[in-house]
Amino acid sequence: MAVIDYDTISVGDPLPPLTLPALDRTRLALFAGASGDHVPLHIDIDAARRAGMPDVFGHGMLSMACLGRLLTGWAPQSALRSFDARFVGITHLHNVITCTGKVIEKREQDGQKFVRVDVQATNQHGEKKTLGEALFALA
Amino acid sequence: MEIEKGRLRFFARTIGETDPIYTDEAAAKAAGYRSLPAPPTFIFAAELEAGTVLDALRAMGVNLGRILHGEQQFTYLAPVCAGDTITVASQISDIYDKKNGALEFIVKDSTVTNQHGMPVATMRSVIVVRN
Numbered sequence: 001m002a003v004i005d006y007d008t009i010s011v012g013d014p015l016p017p018l019t020l021p022a023l024d025r026t027r028l029a030l031f032a033g034a035s036g037d038h039v040p041l042h043i044d045i046d047a048a049r050r051a052g053m054p055d056v057f058g059h060g061m062l063s064m065a066c067l068g069r070l071l072t073g074w075a076p077q078s079a080l081r082s083f084d085a086r087f088v089g090i091t092h093l094h095n096v097i098t099c100t101g102k103v104i105e106k107r108e109q110d111g112q113k114f115v116r117v118d119v120q121a122t123n124q125h126g127e128k129k130t131l132g133e134a135l136f137a138l139a
Numbered sequence: 140m141e142i143e144k145g146r147l148r149f150f151a152r153t154i155g156e157t158d159p160i161y162t163d164e165a166a167a168k169a170a171g172y173r174s175l176p177a178p179p180t181f182i183f184a185a186e187l188e189a190g191t192v193l194d195a196l197r198a199m200g201v202n203l204g205r206i207l208h209g210e211q212q213f214t215y216l217a218p219v220c221a222g223d224t225i226t227v228a229s230q231i232s233d234i235y236d237k238k239n240g241a242l243e244f245i246v247k248d249s250t251v252t253n254q255h256g257m258p259v260a261t262m263r264s265v266i267v268v269r270n
Contacts, residue, residue: 004195007176020155021155027153029155030149030152030153033153034146034149034150034152034153034154034184035150035153035181035183035184035187036184036185036187036188037187038187038193039193039203039206040203040204041203041204047204050204051204051205059208060207060208060211061180061183061208061211062154063152064180064211065154065178065179065180065181066154068154068178068179068180069154069155069156069158069178071179072158072179072184073158074180076170077176077178077179077218078171078172078176078218080179080211080215081214081215082213082214083179083180083212083213083215084210084211084212084213085210085211085212086210087207087208087211089208090207116160129257136141138262
């Protein structure tokens, strides 16, 4: 379980990065089932081609779920107040995604201690795929 | 949607989650949760599972082969754990286009409540339609 102390955190601190296995079709199929996202573009190459895509591709929410792992591996989920993501690039098959993040703000307000972090998912070529931000309220 | 332990474990395994609080109820309870917590993005599944989002998009005349997920936002108001039943109420709050209609953006706002009628989260999705 993630444990974190507000007083020892500094703006600019990195979150421990997370590198995922290369994206394959099995994970897309399992994620479609686990997440309830049955849009065929992610699991059926025929549907993807009909839509003008060369092949199936990663769910944005799979990328966001992995950024979620990065967050909850760093601080407890019970402290998470908001989590936003922008899907700026398609995650293609065989992409190796690394999730990174850093603390961008610390602030105390009404007796609550807030920490804002910036996160991103990037492939092995350094192309940004998902950009996000999260707010934690720490005791 | 009823939040089931088996489903949460399936989701956790699929995203490579290794923290035992997401798969082992004893570890979750030791960490202060009533049962396995739903990971931060899991609640997005409830509405998808019901099929209502895709049905609504089809009813709006959107070709589902042309959609992309542009943005997703969550705010968390209370924990969601296995054993809870969540209800998602959504509305389309905005539709706009860019590049003279080549891209259309559909903004959907949702509130998520649990079986006690307590709000547990809000969600906003931006869906991009490539015309």
